[in-house]
Amino acid sequence: MSKTAPQPWTRKHLLALEELSAGEINYVLETARSFAEVSTRSIKKVPALRGRVVVNLFFEDSTRTRTSFSLAASRLSADVIDFSARGSSVSKGETLIDTARNIEAMGVDIIVLRHPAAGAAHLLSRHVRCSVINAGDGAHEHPTQGLLDIYTIRQHFGRVEGLKVAIVGDIANSRVARSNLWGLRKLGAEVILVGPPTLLPRAFERLGARVVHNFDEVIGEVDVINMLRVQFERIQSSQFPSVGEFTGLFGLTRERFRRCKKDVFIMHPGPMNRGIEICSEIADGPHSGILTQVSNGLAIRMAVLYLVSQACERERAAGEAAAAVRHERPRPADRKHHP
């Protein structure tokens, strides 16, 4: 367990782990733990979000994150709508804000946004009244992935503080890496980023990470290895010369795995390129937490949906109470009619 006590949740939006405190992160993890039990029941549903509407607003392809959010919302008894950019009015040139406002006008409580542009969730949160959950914005953050990774690590080791976590691959373009970095650092883990300088700028050192370009130099000392997906389009932009060379330097191969700590824990946010960044034997082996990550994702997303919805509800109630107080006070103009 982390030393920092959970701190109650008051945020209407979940945009980034950078802005959360250790206490808030622990609060989400605790909430997720209580929701995880729901999935073990024969009737896998609780009424926490009954009557609420959740929209998955996805401007990028995604299978697991979208499915995970959908399932999480329906386990909380919310109504779920899927909205993908393809085949929608977005292709006719509508802006993100207009699209979101139109959807909100249908009476939506939570927008789950996946978007290729960094900052899209921040932009949206400034223009809608409902809650916004960032399900990945460009290369910026993917906070629920970060939370589920940390949850999985804590579940496995019983703690986060003091662990050494290596994140390997295309760091520069990875929102998963950034969310993990913020969350893990806040909870006291050491984060080692591994990749070629073309995909791992030195600036990450100033964010509290150790920056390493030689995987073999650190492989024997880390407790967790989180392998990122290789993006083939980076070859065209000359960020690495070939898949073969990348695998040779940064792939989790059988040979390299032999030099790992005996109790090393292997993670991957998916979808995997088997045989490229990770070999199948390791991905499917006893050290792998990859499928656990997916199951835990459900609990984390239930927790996040529930918490932002509660915060939004409290804000609304506070607003109504304030309006009621204003209403009771007679306005000067009214007095004439009520002498």
Next chain:
Amino acid sequence: MASLLIRNGTVLDPVRGAPLRADVLIRDGRIARVGDVSGPADRVIDAAGCYVTPGLIDLHVHLREPGDEEEEDIASGSAAAAAGGFTTVCCMPNTRPPLDNEGQIEFVLREAERVGRARVLPVGAITRGREGRELAEMARMKERGAVAFSDDGKGVADAAVMRKAFQYAAMLGATIMQHCEEESLSGGAMHAGLVSTTLGLPGIPAEAEQLMIARDLLLNRTIGCRYHVQHISTAGGVELVREAKKRGLPVSAEVTPHHLLLTDECCRSYDTNYKMSPPLRTAGDVEACIAGVKDGTIDCLASDHAPHRPEEKELEFAAAPFGVIGLETALGLYIKALVEPGHIDWMTLVAMMTVNPARIVGLNSGTLGEGAAADVTIIDPALVWRVDPATFHSKSRNCPFAGWELRGRAVATVVEGRVCWELPGRFR
């Protein structure tokens, strides 16, 4: 109006030297006398407590006409200029279509004349269509009134084309202004550094600016064309210009208010009013730009007024266009950035906004010499005001300084003897 008398002000004319308590009499669009003037005039302005300066000149504005008149046009842009104290602005050629031929140059001059606010002097494109391939007809454009040449919005990427542009412009005695940004490094949305790494936004490295300045200085070394670095933003860029000046090369540079006051830290909220080109850099770069102003490496101040509609700016950071408006805030911001902290005095500030830019583009304005065209700005250095984009004359509102409290602003702008703007209620 035949005569205008500006009384009781303090004349700040860098060409004269020291500040001078004097009246300024203007007759038939010319400065008739600077000194003690008694006797009547058609209009008398009491400028007690104010500075009376040569009309301010801004070498770098975007007026968006033709092509994007919903963002700005020559009428609104020159009105904004006058309201900011500018009597002359040089408009960049990246309009649609671009100002790359004599017809377009003539159009701008005619339209500016028609609307009758600040003077608008067009900068012609270096290359046809601003495409960086073939030279535009610089001689014809110059003959019609283009004051300099630039492909602003982007630099001329091809070194062979740039060399020819220097040779050709040198023949004409024209100034080349360059938007210094190496194209292959310019794909980002903000300065490449800690903040871009944190935000997951693609970065534009400082080297993009420095590479083009260094290349141009090399190319131009034996040619000797007048070369002006637009909106300098990096410490390395300032150093390159400083070294070139030491070697006696014909180089000058301008800096914007935002590169003197803001850093890339401002981008943290993904607010696109902090997205401009060149991007906001680091605190170290700001310091270097200020040092460049202090030691004369940077010659003049320019707003890079770049209007955009709210709908264009209310987009994802990477998708939004570059640029912020500046004509109506520039003077107050320069005072805040440079005069209030004591980096330069008022006279130097006025020189950097009048005679220095005039010399760069070969104008003989920027002074209050008797007989000169009567372009005059009256500045109240003590007037405290709050920046409120809703009150701007510009059609656009993309201003990162909304809500800032500034001290000092223009209260009247006189172009060729005619008061073409005055702060409402100030003098009557």
